[in-house]
Amino acid sequence: ENAVEGWKNNGGRGGGDGGGEDGDDDGDAKSEHSDEEMHELYDDIYSMLFLSYLASSSALYAFLTFALKMMFFSFLIIDLLHGNDPSNFFGAPAGISTMVRVAQFCMLPVAVAMQEDLIGSIFLFNVHYDESVQRDCPAATRFKWQMSSAMRMFDGLYSLFVNFCLLLTSNAVLGLFLNFAALAFLQTVDNVAYELAIQGYLSENIEMTAKLVSEITLPKWGRGIWGILDTVSFVLIFVVITIIWVIVTVKQIRGDFLCQTLSASFGQDLIVDTGITAQENVFSGLYEKAGTLTIGLRAIYQLRRGSDGNPRGYFAYCQRHSYWTYTVTSKQNALDLTADDICAYDLRSSPVPDSFDITDVGPSEWYYRSGGIDNPARDFNLWCSACESDDNCNGGKGTCETHVCICNEGYYGDTCEYGPSSRSGTSRIG
Known part of the structure; x- marks a missing residue:
């Protein structure tokens, strides 16, 4: 010192x-x-x-x-x-x-x-x-x-x-x-x-x-x-x-921090008078984020596969009532959707005023519409199914493009898990 x-x-x-x-x-x-x-x-x-x-x-x-x-x-x-x-x-x-x-x-x-x-x-x-x-x-x-x-x-x-x-x-x-x-x-x-x-x-x-x-x-x-x-x-x-x-x-x-592709399974929870048989299989599948489009400052997810003029399903946010909804409509382009379309739902979540990510809502928080009454969902499930690389597509049985698996010939499914040898893998991403 x-x-x-x-x-x-x-x-x-x-x-x-x-x-x-x-x-x-x-x-x-x-x-x-x-x-x-x-x-x-x-x-x-x-x-x-x-x-x-x-x-x-x-x-x-x-x-x-x-x-x-x-x-x-x-x-x-x-x-x-x-x-x-x-x-x-x-x-x-x-x-x-x-x-x-x-x-x-x-x-x-x-x-x-x-x-x-x-x-x-x-x-x-x-x-x-x-x-x-x-x-x-x-x-x-x-x-x-x-x-x-x-x-x-x-x-x-x-x-x-x-x-x-x-x-x-x-x-x-x-x-x-x-x-x-x-x-x-x-x-x-x-x-x-x-x-x-x-x-x-x-x-x-x-x-x-x-x-x-x-x-x-x-x-x-x-x-x-x-x-x-x-x-x-x-x-x-x-x-x-x-x-x-x-x-x-x-x-x-x-919406870059959101899941880019969702997988939805409705089971018997989607009741829509479309004249389509086995309709739960029609609307179950992949839903991709509709670019940067938003309603109520939240992303819109649309059914990925074409519907050949048939009604199309959308996940979006009804700001009027503060819940996420699933809507089946004849509109084929997300640009044509309005807040009224989204709030006239076929399924909805519990009110979540602070939610910006639909995957934060658990399966038990969803309700399906039947006869003007909302009932707790029984079979509905929603998860993130975005891929990050070709390996996520059943070990290379497809290519990952914009977070979606494009399956090789003979393979199909969210992650190309079905095909000539479906035993090769059936895992989901998300």
Whole structure:
């Protein structure tokens, strides 16, 4: 702790009663720069690290605090990103309401501005190391200035990344604000550690190092490129996260995070007077997402195979009553569907006002229409049947095109599971 002892022997920055000639030297050091050119160190553990020898208890305390904070952030990141599909790296919900989307956008600049360590690091672009600081604190080397500044910057960027991930995964305004409030608490861990140090709850040397932080100043750069680098960096960081947010938002609106192909089995739950025999087999099968078309901000799924003029089935969302529906209509194109068509259903789910993904609705939550009365579904089942590669099509018995298995000649079924040797596999995807 020789750095602290040296400062104590000098009587602090002002020299004090024990200042003597060292106090005069300190005054000479101050005179090298005007007050307008100087900047005090930030009151945090990274400044303590800058002023401490690496083998000292103060440096160890700073390293342990940094490691603890990074561990907390890492726990959150692992929980947020673990198991996410590669096409949805952040684990963003399939869809969100307009109010949540507006709240997310408004919170983007807040997410950057609330990163105290990041903002501090950006401002320090205006400040440069000066070897004269070693007259007051011999341990304050250029290497440790760079190391402590890099650690502070990493802390701020990591915190912003965690905050941004939480923002993207929020599907409710209240949850978004609660996540920000909870993370704000974790961001102050290093500040709490500094307060414990300066108030003397730890060793005397750690306390003296914390007090030394407020006594040291470093010169600022002039008006050149370094003088505006902080503004440029802040704007650049905001632009980068905004671009990423826009990309994720566009994917949500297009329905890229939704299942692209559904398989439906109706059994005896679909009762439609179409004049078609074995009608449950007619409407059971694959339903593909109708591009980027939406009704009530939700995707539309249409029966994949052609119906030769016969009625066609659609899954869509009735915003009027807040439930998913299945509708059989003579309209052959999803573009022609209206909200009235969707709400005049043959099957419907329980009310799910916050649902954007139809596969979130379980089989027991569906009802079929019979004689003007809704009855609990008995045989209906719905699952995601999208393929990702040819291997998903019964081990290569077909090709996967736009998440749908195109079966080779002689094979058929959702995953080409039926054919000359149906024993080769009958597994479903989803």
